[in-house]
Amino acid sequence: MKALAVYVLRERDGAPQEIHIESGISGLVASYAGIVERFEAAALPDGRVSLLFEDGRQFCGRARPAATFGIEMWHASGRRPVRIADPLRDRIAHAAEEVGSPDEEEEFRALMPGRVIEIKVAEGDRVEAGQLLLVIEAMKMHNEIRCDRPGVVASVEVSTGQLLEGGALLVIVRPGSDGSSPGSSP
């Protein structure tokens, strides 16, 4: 048997778990959470994948790698994202989270494609928790992006009327109510 791949998967709030996938004599062998599963996988003409297990169970779904979080998956119970990373990446991500303290700068990003309708703050402005930063239009809705803790606007990365992709950086806020002088960020 030859090892094909090793992945680390994390559910929301769950501990990372390793999956080993190897090619076996008649199909694939996966080791995961202490269980060994033998199965066979076939690509369907419409792009879905059908998994067939030793006891006859069949599972069919569509999955594609997503740039930012691992795998996006569709099957009979609907769409779900699955966060998968290789072990190295996973350790880096963990480290980043631990460093992320209340003093860290906060990035506000667009959660969906849209258009900037109105910008309510400028670089250097002091902002309070709940204060409106900017308004984005997506479909027919106006979405207000508000600050969730006090701080100072470190930079505004968009302009009014600009078209946005999902995930685009909008505003960076440096936390703290004391308000160190604007413009001194590294």
Add this chain to the structure above:
Amino acid sequence: MKALAVYVLRERDGAPQEIHIESGISGLVASYAGIVERFEAAALPDGRVSLLFEDGRQFCGRARPAATFGIEMWHASGRRPVRIADPLRDRIAHAAEEVGSPDEEEEFRALMPGRVIEIKVAEGDRVEAGQLLLVIEAMKMHNEIRCDRPGVVASVEVSTGQLLEGGALLVIVRPGSDGSSPGSSP
């Protein structure tokens, strides 16, 4: 205006007709059968093409070039093949047809993918009109390929049990009831 392309189209039994397609100020201009049509074409996400004419008429269909006869087309009234050739090719095809006399060898080809079940003739056999040459299985049907005029089998290009692609050459028959000696074909 810039000429984009010139094609020659022939309906079954119809005379060849030239189509000129040019790019105009706002769309395309076609000249065909003495008529000039201005229209706009848009590719739909599913691969179909939508044509929009000056009077508002809309026509949507799918078409793809076919290796052997021009264009294969699907729209609301169903599938249809359209024979399109460029002028040069068309002249060659015409010339070939005029040469095609009753004395010419006749090629029998598979019209669909299938399997050879039985071969009833051998090279050199004299055959009569209506005589069974071979039997092909496609799906659950046995299809008998029969000779339509008398002649001599010039060659058998397949063997029993062989899998066939559509269009595969099966048997060549040299016409004529006199039966010139086999093996003397060029």
Add this chain to the structure above:
Amino acid sequence: MRLLVANRGEIALRIFRACRDLGIETVAVFSDADRTAPHVAAADYAVRLGPAPAAESYLSVPALLAAAARTGATLVHPGYGFLAENAAFARACVGAGLTFVGPAPEAIEAMGSKIESRRRMRAAGVPIVPGMAAPAREASEIVAFGRTAGYPLLLKASAGGGGKGMRRVEDESEVAAAFARTTSEAKLYFGDGAVYAEKLIDRPRHIEVQILGDQRGNIISVGERECSVQRRHQKVIEECPSPAVSPELRSRLCDAAVAAARAVSYTSCGTVEFLLAPDGAFHFLEMNTRLQVEHPVTEQVWGVDLVTEMIRVAMGESLSVRAEDLTPRGHAIECRIYAEDPRRGFAPSPGTIVSLRLPAGPGVRNDVGIESGSVVTIDYDPMLGKLIVHGVDRPQALARLARALSEYEIAGVDTTLPLFRRLVADPEFVSGTIDVHWLDRRLQPGFLDPPPLSREEVLLAAVTLSDSPASRETGRPPAPASRWADAARRESLRGPS
């Protein structure tokens, strides 16, 4: 004969299908965002209206009239939304010599004003919610009404609709501020600051009756629909019949609805909406003077094609059906499928439909406005289509709904399908004991969280990655999780908009 549909998406396709069934040619209109949309590809004629924004395209009366003139269309169907309940558009069509497939402008106007429609209903003997007979000139009039009717009250913009321009008032101390805000919102959204107060019916069901009328004075009802599964006053699931309506209540509801339609001499397809109180009393809410989104559930159960009837009566024909010939069969349920992510507060989810698999088989009807490859833009209502199921009774309809939802796949944008998959298994929804606020209460954090990953899901994910080393290597490293969790948290701070 040629009919222009002044609309887009699934409803344009629905009306085109009715036209084909009647032998009428079809004219699509489109904005620059919709040149390659399915409704254009399905039409015999198609005319560009203007740029993507609706004000410059689907709401542009001059562009629509020009499109009809250019293509020789003689009938205009407004669909729903856009100009469907705009009396001025109906008048403009008639003025241009076109047949408007809808009611007379006077009926649209009468029912478009909450105050005027309540006045007419009161006169016609249709039960209405106790409320003020005229807009309040000042807050003190509302205070006076509240002392008579009792709290809670509901302040309503007279020109409002679709759940907009309403505010609940718990006691007298809230009246002044609520009146000021509702008045200014009514001016802003509807161009008319008129506001009045009604007694608030607590935990009502939304029951509506389908009406068909012709120009010869025939008006019939075609049963009721249950539309109580709502999110922030927007219908999410509709059923026919209502699990809460007995034959006796149905008969009274239908009589009241026919009386309401008769009060405005209604001559088309329309819907009379009622609030059904927990005590069994019902009250006129409003009349929608157009084809309703949820009309298919009535079609499936009552065996009537509402759209062909609507077109026929617009051309002066009599209704092809009589009330006494109609009998309901079975139970139908409709789900409105939106490009919204129910797990992120129903945030819009524009994008490209990278794959679309529609359910099929017995009892399944698809009315959709998209295809694989369609682009869902931010310009229009994000409804992608409707799934309608029909069964011999409500349990079979629910079973078929679950089955159809398990076959449904839309990849590329987030949709409300996960909500429906959750609701079809929800004991309260299945029991039918719901009211118009039920879903808002039910949608608590975690309600739509997926179950832990199954072994099959884990292996599908791993197989996909094994199989696509290229995409793995070119993928950017995942963003730190905390950023996205923060963003989702911020998302929940957004106010309704």
Add this chain to the structure above:
Amino acid sequence: MRLLVANRGEIALRIFRACRDLGIETVAVFSDADRTAPHVAAADYAVRLGPAPAAESYLSVPALLAAAARTGATLVHPGYGFLAENAAFARACVGAGLTFVGPAPEAIEAMGSKIESRRRMRAAGVPIVPGMAAPAREASEIVAFGRTAGYPLLLKASAGGGGKGMRRVEDESEVAAAFARTTSEAKLYFGDGAVYAEKLIDRPRHIEVQILGDQRGNIISVGERECSVQRRHQKVIEECPSPAVSPELRSRLCDAAVAAARAVSYTSCGTVEFLLAPDGAFHFLEMNTRLQVEHPVTEQVWGVDLVTEMIRVAMGESLSVRAEDLTPRGHAIECRIYAEDPRRGFAPSPGTIVSLRLPAGPGVRNDVGIESGSVVTIDYDPMLGKLIVHGVDRPQALARLARALSEYEIAGVDTTLPLFRRLVADPEFVSGTIDVHWLDRRLQPGFLDPPPLSREEVLLAAVTLSDSPASRETGRPPAPASRWADAARRESLRGPS
């Protein structure tokens, strides 16, 4: 609970949908040609049977029983075709402790023999075509029968079915040769040389009655179907109800069908077929002891799910419907869509489905066994699926059929869709004045020739070429036309097979 479907394609999917509606888990079986087929992807369990040839897979009783054992299936549904009317398979299932979803083996056997079934029908008082009561031992017995009954006669293999093993005999001089040929064919095709003669009913309609029975002695009829549109004895289009059947005739047909089913103590879903003569007399033809391909038209009109009933009664439950509660609504039509080219003598057209667009909207039901990308092989029956439409009456059903056909697109293989598009506009079909030979007469050369190319078609072709210079340059030069014309001409010389 788990049900194994010993079949493939659209009928496997149809039965799986019924299982989902009943909360029963599903088990698919597949040959090596079908690992990626839609019926496998739709199942909870799937088991490989063997290589592509049906004898080694879908007809292999040991492989099927092993698959049931491995997956813990307790129910087996045979679908139609393959082992659906094989009494030995039904016995083998019962012997293995499985529930066979179909009638008792004795009923299958009794109705599987033409001579035995005629004997039973005669005893039960069901009208049968005048014919010999036992197989002919020699030609002289047929001559004697012919002198009594009058010509033309029809020679029939006792074990035959599906239009095979029949021969028309015009007069006495043809008897000897016809008897010899039919006997040898019967031995070859059915392994049983028994042949008998019937009086031939000229230009009959094929009318069949749907039967449902349970294990408690309830047997009901669910209306009739009109199946006279046939090509060489194979059904092409089916309708419910028949345009030729009055309520009085329906009542007599249904009574006869129930008597026929009662004569074999029928306990499942089945169909009694009749020939309806031009003079209004009807005669028992045969009983199909299984689910019929065309069952959906009955489901649409009568509001009964025949497959869930069939599964329920197999588990010992009573029928969920009573005859007196059933009323028909509207009219339904089904088209069987085959991968055959109707313009080349219905030659099989295997290949890959490169694009599939299914019709949708009101009154449309799709039961298909393919998806975009599916490969249609030469191994099995070439039916791709069925289009079923339903309308308030036959004219609306026909209009909806035309509409649905205009939306239907299957690219990559030739199909019978062009035949249906032609038939739906055919005055004789529309009038309903047809018989079982009508389509064979109608299918004259040129009947399916497309009209001359329209301007739109010419421009679509030219635009496609302009837009794809690459494909133009890499395409091989077209083969001289005469070759293909010759090939098509030869094609028409093929005998029936």
